Amino acid sequence: MNDRPHSPRLSPLANLILARLREFYRQPEAVFWVYFFPLLMVVALGIAFRNKPIEKITVDVVQSDRAEEIAESLATDARIKLEMYTLDECRNRLRTGKSDVYVYPHNAQAIEYFIDPTRPGSIVARDTVNRLIQVAAGRADPVPTVINEVNEPGGRYIDFLVPGLIGMGLMGGGLWGVGFAIVDMRIRKLLKRFLATPMRKSHFLIGVMASRLVFMIPEMILLIVFSHYVFGVEIYGSWLDIVILVFLGAMQFSGIGLLVACRAKTLESVSGLMNLVMLPMWTMCGIFFSYERFGPSFEPFIKLLPLTPLIDALRAVMLEGASLVSLWPEVLSITIWGLVTFALALKWFRWHD
């Protein structure tokens, strides 16, 4: 018995993938969140960090005979915003964070600086103010120096950020997309209904993962192209390597999504679990800032998290032009995470309510 020509028989796996894709693109709000939300995020963060204004240094001077003289020596630096107050006012302003430093010219010889050592801005302010005062008083640097400011593509914050956002997008898309879909089908007893057919369980899980890959690869390419044209983000490595990494990353997080959702019975429990899984990675894996800031004792742990090697590899390819071959430990880690979580999900999967 054959179907009519316009409905050719496809394999069960192809049918499962097709069904997921149809369900996805027939839901306009899901398409919006998947494709436009990450772009909005790049726009928002890109604008927020693109033209970082040069930071002002707020300096207070205690009103006294020498205050004018000090003000003059500091006037040569445009970053300095200088104001004069009484000693009490100066003390208060520093304490409440309104100034970075106050200068107390307490007699003819010595000048005292008051700073808050826990604030980096305060220390920078003291050094700057001190240098200007010393230079005005006649200090000459023994070694001549020249400072060149570098602000080329590749070294800006937005260049650092885009690979992080791709990693974050793959993580969120894989976990939410797969996790919610699975639990939703479990609640609707559709999983149980499928179990009652001769469908292979692995086909079903592969179908869910594969349909996710089909959504995510164009999503990420869109994001890269967008940030290239809007913010001038360049890719120094190969496009093919990026696509392979995005594919592997999507596979890895779809596998983790399957595992997280493999037993959950309600949407509440699966979203709690997913937040639990994602929270350490959001904060620690270097999406927004380098994970080296957590210090060397945390690094081995951070490197075990599945998002870290993905973002590291994406940055290496995009910013440093590294080849995938040189990134084999990262690629291996991503692949293992994907395969192991898939296998465990298949083993522990709950088909019933």
Place this chain on the structure above:
Amino acid sequence: MEQAITCRNLHKTYPGKPPVEAVRGIDLTIYRSECFGVLGPNGAGKTTTIEILEGLLPASSGEVEIFGFNWQRHAFQIRQLIGVSLQETQLSERLSVRETLQLFRSFYQDGLTVDQAMQRVSLTEKSASWVKKLSGGQKQRLAVACSLVGDPDLLFLDEPTTGLDPASRRQMWEIIRDFRERQKTVMITTHYMEEAERLCDRVAIVDHGKVIALGTPRELIASLGAEHVIEFTTENLTNHEADFEWLEDMPSVDHVDRDADSLRMTVSQPHVVLPELIEQLSRRDQKLASLTTRHASLEDVFVNLTGRHLTADSEQS
């Protein structure tokens, strides 16, 4: 006759505090090309039993064979031979009828074409409609079509007409009869006695996880001893506690049941009982509020066996 389903000494206990014994020793033999009904109130263990037979739930103990295969070793073969319609499955809302059936068809080696399946359940016109646009009855027919599309030899239907309007229910019965006429086997659970009487060759009445009666609907009704039921109420029925014992002594009366608001007599010859009943009532100054006579049904069998109604609030915790 060749056996389609056999199960012996089936038990299912759900863990918990206290554990729930949903099925407590069920034996059934269902023959090829018969329509077998499992009738019982909500919570009787019908769904648990059918899901064990469908291979969806493991039994706590007992044996199940489907066409001579067992679930531990031949699950894949059995699944090619059976069609299953669960009590409530929400199919994907954004797939069309045709796409849903194509998906299910792809799981089976042999089967109907998607068009044949749509024809069998009269959904051809809805072929391109999304599932979410279908009415309750159409959704239920699509669910059954999904279980027919693999052209099964044995069809399991778990309460296929619950919640449907009378017209949709009759349509569903037609689909099941059409399937039966192809010499195929059906196992259906229901709590509608009318459904069991109309569709089933044999019925097992289940209560508290056990089969309490088994036979053809006619045999079961005959077991009441009398085939007619007279049901009546009087205006002051609730005030008089023990005033109706005389009913049992009337000729041709087999059995009397009393509810809060009505009396039910199983009788063999209503034309003998009725004049006598009316005379006796007026002699005792009892005014009739209502009176009906009808053929005895499986409902009466259930009431006779358990003292409870099938459809009333009979769920037991």
